Every structure is written in C-alpha cells, then in structure tokens.
Amino acid sequence: MPPDHNVDDYVDAPAPHRHGGPLRVGLGGPVGSGKTALAAALCRTLGAEYDLAVVTNDIYTTEDADFLRRNAVLPDDRIEAVQTGCCPHTAIRDDITANLDAVELLESRHPGLELVLVESGGDNLTASFSYGLVDVQVFVVDVAGGDKVPRKGGPGVTAADLLVVNKTDLAPLVGADLGVMRRDADAVRGGRPTLLVSLREDPTAAAVADWVREQVRVRGAAGADTTRA
Amino acid sequence: MTAALLTLADSRLPAGGHTHSGGVEQAIAAGVVHDPATLSAFLRRRLHTSGAVAAGLAAAACGADPTTLVRLDQEADARTPSPALRAASRQQGRGLVRVGRRAWPSPAWDDLPERPHHALALGVAAHAGGLLPRDAAAAAAYLSVSGPATAAQRLLAMDPLAVAALTARLAAEIDAVAAVDGVPAAADPLLDLLAEVHAARKDRFFAS
Ligand SMILES: Nc1nc2c(ncn2[C@@H]2O[C@H](COP(=O)(O)OP(=O)(O)O)[C@@H](O)[C@H]2O)c(=O)[nH]1
Ligand SMILES: [Mg+2]
Numbered sequence: 303m304p305p306d307h308n309v310d311d312y313v314d315a316p317a318p319h320r321h322g323g324p325l326r327v328g329l330g331g332p333v334g335s336g337k338t339a340l341a342a343a344l345c346r347t348l349g350a351e352y353d354l355a356v357v358t359n360d361i362y363t364t365e366d367a368d369f370l371r372r373n374a375v376l377p378d379d380r381i382e383a384v385q386t387g388c389c390p391h392t393a394i395r396d397d398i399t400a401n402l403d404a405v406e407l408l409e410s411r412h413p414g415l416e417l418v419l420v421e422s423g424g425d426n427l428t429a430s431f432s433y434g435l436v437d438v439q440v441f442v443v444d445v446a447g448g449d450k451v452p453r454k455g456g457p458g459v460t461a462a463d464l465l466v467v468n469k470t471d472l473a474p475l476v477g478a479d480l481g482v483m484r485r486d487a488d489a490v491r492g493g494r495p496t497l498l499v500s501l502r503e504d505p506t507a508a509a510v511a512d513w514v515r516e517q518v519r520v521r522g523a524a525g526a527d528t529t530r531a
Numbered sequence: 532m533t534a535a536l537l538t539l540a541d542s543r544l545p546a547g548g549h550t551h552s553g554g555v556e557q558a559i560a561a562g563v564v565h566d567p568a569t570l571s572a573f574l575r576r577r578l579h580t581s582g583a584v585a586a587g588l589a590a591a592a593c594g595a596d597p598t599t600l601v602r603l604d605q606e607a608d609a610r611t612p613s614p615a616l617r618a619a620s621r622q623q624g625r626g627l628v629r630v631g632r633r634a635w636p637s638p639a640w641d642d643l644p645e646r647p648h649h650a651l652a653l654g655v656a657a658h659a660g661g662l663l664p665r666d667a668a669a670a671a672a673y674l675s676v677s678g679p680a681t682a683a684q685r686l687l688a689m690d691p692l693a694v695a696a697l698t699a700r701l702a703a704e705i706d707a708v709a710a711v712d713g714v715p716a717a718a719d720p721l722l723d724l725l726a727e728v729h730a731a732r733k734d735r736f737f738a739s
Contacts, residue, residue: 363734385738387550388685399547399626400738 320437324355324415325518326405328394328431330458331442333424336468336501338366340442341421343507344514345375352416352518355380355408357401359423361390366421382408390423398435405435417518427456438463438517440510445469449478452487452496460490464497464513471500535660538634539653540670542677547626551619552686552737553577553679554722557729559686563721567690570683571697574676578701578708580719582675584610585650587714589671590664592654597642600651603714607648610716613723615730619739623649627656635659669709676701682737 329337341356348354356376358366360383367383370376382404386393393400401420409415420436422429431439441462443451446469452459459465465487473480480498487496497509542548555573558564564573584607592603611617624647631652632640637659643651650671657667676698684694729735 362736385550385735387552387682387738388736389549392549396543397545397547397549399545399629400550402629403547403622403625 320521323405323409324353324418325438325521326418326420326436327514327517328420328422328436328439329442330394330422330429330431330439330462331424331466332426332429332444332447333361335424335442335444335447336466337421337424337442338369339501339505340440340466340468340507340510341366341419342370342373342375343501343505344419344511345370347506347508347511348417348514349376351515353412353414354417354419355382355412355415357381357404357408357418357420358383359386359390359393359401359421360384361386361388361423379411380408386423391425391429394420394422394435395430395432398432401435417514427451427454427458430457430461437521440464440466440513442466442468444472445478445480445483446472446476448476449480449482449486452483452490455490459487460492462494463517464495464510465491466510467496467498468501470498471502535635535662536657536666536670539656539660539662539666540673540677542681544630544634545626546630547623548674548678549681550738551623551678552682552739553675554725554729554739555679555683556686556735556737557725557732559683561725561728563725564683565687567693567697570680570687570689570694571701573683574680574698574701575704576719577679577722578672578676578704580717581611581616581722582672582705583708583711583715583717585653585671585675586668586709587711588648588650589653589657589667590711591714592651593658593662593664593667594639595642595654600642600647600655601644603651603654604644604647606714607650610714610718611648612718613726615726615739616723617648618730619726620648620650621646622738624652627652631656631659665709668711669706672705672709676705686736 331337360366364383367381370381384400384404439462441458467483558573564570588607639655639659653671654667680694680698
C-alpha cells in the first residue's frame with residue numbers, strides 16, 4: 303500500500319465533520335453498484351421533507367445527471383454535473399475544487415438548501431470522499447460483485463459512515479451469501495452501520511432515508527434557521 | 532522563497548487545475564495532437580500565446596494595488612476573446628483563491644475582483660507567499676504547459692516518461708517566456724475555436 307493510502311488515516315478519521323450550510327452527504331462506491339439509483343430514491347423520499355440538491359461526478363458524460371432529470375426526481379436547477387478530468391477519485395478526494403464550486407453554486411441558487419447529495423464518479427474499493435467536501439459518506443457496494451467484497455475491505459467499506467450493500471434481490475442468482483456479507487462487514491467496520499437493501503424491491507430506500515434523517519437531526523438541520531446569520 | 536514557488540506550481544495544489552486540459556482534450560478530438568511530437572508542438576504554441584499572456588498578467592498582478600488589479604482583469608478579458616476560455620480562466624482563478632487564502636493568508640486577496648482570471652490569482656498568491664513578480668510569471672508559464680501535458684498523458688494513455696521528458700525539454704523556453712516584459716497580446720485563434728467547440732460538448736472529461 304503506497305504511503306498516501308494508509309488505512310489508519312481513514313479508519314481513525316475523526317467524526318463529526320460539519321461544514322456550514324446544507325448537510326453534504328457523499329455517495330461513493332464502484333461503478334454500477336447503485337449510487338444513482340440511491341440518489342434518485344433519496345430525492346423521491348426526502349425531496350418533500352428537505353430543500354435538497356445533487357452533485358454528480360460522471361466519469362465521461364452527464365449520464366447520471368440526465369437520469370435524475372429524466373426521471374424528474376429533481377428540477378434541473380437542483381442538479382449540477384462536475385467534469386473530473388479523467389480522475390473521478392481525485393475530484394472527490396485530492397482536489398475537491400470542482401465539487402466545492404458545484405456545491406457553492408447550488409447554495410447560491412437555493413439559499414434555503416438543507417441537504418446536498420454528492421455522487422462520486424464510481425471508482426474501486428479505495429475511493430473515498432475527503433471530509434473537506436462532505437460531512438458524512440455512504441459507500442454503496444452490490445451483491446453481484448460477490449460476497450467477498452466486504453471482506454476485501456478498503457477505506458470505503460471499512461470507514462464510510464454508512465455501508466450500503468445493494469441488490470440483495472440478486473443474491474440467489476449470483477450465489478452470494480448475505481449472512482457472510484453482513485458478518486464480514488460488521489467485522490471490519492468497528493461498529494459503524496451497514497444496511498442490506500434492494501433498491502429494485504424498495505425504490506424509496508426507506509432504511510437509508512431514515513439514516514439520512516438521523517444525520518440531519520444529529521448534525522443539526524442545516525437550514526436557514528440554524529446555521530445562517 | 533523557492534519552496535513557495537514550488538508549492539504554487541505544484542499540480543497537486545488543490546486549486547482545480549486537474550479538471551482543465553488547457554485545450555488539449557479538444558485538440559486530441561480534432562486530431563491536432565496524437566503523439567509526443569504533436570503534443571510538444573501544441574504545448575509550445577500554447578506557451579508562446581496564452582502562456583505568455585498569463586505570465587505577463589501574473590507578474591503585473593503580483594503586488595499590484597486594487598485599481599490595477601481591476602484593470603488587469605479587464606486586460607485579461609480583452610486578450611481572451613473566447614467566452615469559454617474566459618469562463619475556464621475565472622473558474623480556475625476562483626479555485627486558486629479558495630486554496631490560496633488558506634495557504635497564504637494576506638489582505639492582498641481582498642483586493643482581487645470577484646472570480647478573477649487565473650493569472651491574477653497567481654500573481655496575488657505569489658505576492659501573498661512572499662514571492663516576486665518574476666516568480667509569478669514563472670508559475671504561470673510553467674502551468675500553461677504542465678496542465679495540458681498531464682491531460683494529454685491521461686487521454687492518450689501516453690508514456691508518462693515521454694511526457695515528462697518533453698515537458699522538461701521546454702524548460703529554457705518556459706524560462707524565456709517567464710522573463711516577459713509587460714503584458715503581451717499574443718493570440719491563437721485555433722485555441723479559441725477548440726475551446727468553443729469543446730464547451731458545447733456533453734461527452735468530455737475536462738471542464739476546458
Ligand atoms: N437487480 C437490481 N438492480 C439494481 C438495483 N439497484 C440498482 N440496480 C441497477 O443497477 C444498474 C446500475 O445502477 P446505477 O444506480 O446506475 O449505479 P451507479 O453506477 O453506482 O450509479 C442500473 O441498471 C440499475 O437499475 C437493485 O437493487 N437490484
Ligand atoms: Mg451513477
């Protein structure tokens with residue numbers, strides 16, 4: 303492991319992080335694990351409760367942003383797509399400038415903003431958000447990647463504030479043992495929560511939405527009334 | 532002094548530079564750049580036009596008073612006919628101001644106009660970091676080459692050693708451009724056109 307990938311740096315990342323303004327929630331994880339599906343679900347479920355917006359970090363196109371627009375889960379002016387210069391990981395961890403610009407643009411456009419979801423471009427198991435960009439982060443892996451994924455660890459799996467194991471509906475098809483995934487995740491996550499979900503079966507992502515509500519509650523609803531002068 | 536300059540010109544300084552290709556993404560799409568030789572030609576062309584302008588502006592902005600900074604910002608606009616390139620420059624200026632304020636606190640930051648051109652932010656960063664106008668020019672000239680070089684390497688999966696070598700071989704030319712007197716008005720319609728075509732694309736990795 304190269305020196306700039308010291309696991310301890312991630313595992314011991316001190317909580318709680320809190321920037322001013324809306325609560326910023328990172329949605330990370332490998333390509334295809336269900337980050338956009340989760341963002342869409344959270345918009346549907348929480349859109350009426352919170353003043354919210356989404357930043358997408360597509361690798362190449364504006365695919366994810368377009369998906370959210372097409373599915374009309376959010377109005378256009380609440381979705382910002384960031385170009386990541388072939389390096390989605392850099393844009394959420396090492397040089398977060400473009401993402402900060404996007405968050406600030408959304409904040410200036412919607413002064414009452416309470417919640418911003420930042421979807422990563424999708425990378426491998428080492429991808430994680432800088433806490434300079436987000437307040438909390440969710441790492442999404444999927445069952446189809448095999449039940450060994452939680453055991454493989456990596457900063458996303460071990461240190462994310464919430465681990466979501468998505469596509470449980472596919473477990474019988476790919477011969478994945480959900481019990482093993484749950485046990486391995488618990489073993490490496492030091493008490494941090496893990497949710498096994500199927501966004502196909504529950505497009506509202508009820509359990510994840512509950513977790514987000516709790517974060518907003520615990521870390522202070524970031525609306526105009528609490529953090530703004 | 533030297534360490535501050537190295538920090539300012541370091542591509543790892545989190546100022547957002549890695550999301551800009553300096554026109555090379557569109558140059559590759561247009562077939563203008565496709566190998567080390569054509570990349571080198573592109574970098575030299577950029578260095579002697581927008582690189583030279585940026586170097587002159589950065590040097591002039593280093594230690595300048597607020598009125599001069601406003602005038603230089605207008606001069607930068609006048610030398611940047613492409614709206615896409617103006618936007619890209621101001622976007623990078625904003626990124627550099629964000630990290631520069633934290634890295635080198637100084638009242639000079641407050642003298643900059645809102646969302647300044649990148650070269651002006653470089654000049655102020657150099658000043659705030661205790662550097663001289665010629666250092667600001669050196670950083671601007673070097674960055675005009677290093678950004679697109681890295682972008683080309685990623686986009687074409689080029690040999691990083693070849694890219695490092697051709698960048699290193701430009702050192703003397705970069706130094707000569709950095710020694711610029713005043714603010715030149717060198718223009719390159721090709722770079723302007725590439726930038727405009729690029730900005731209209733949806734399928735791009737880089738912001739510019
Ligand atoms: N079977 C199944 N497919 C899912 C589930 N969640 C997402 N998908 C599908 O997985 C694919 C990738 O999802 P997406 O959200 O685009 O992944 P992202 O790359 O992480 O953003 C899409 O075709 C989704 O419809 C799930 O719970 N079960
Ligand atoms: Mg996605």
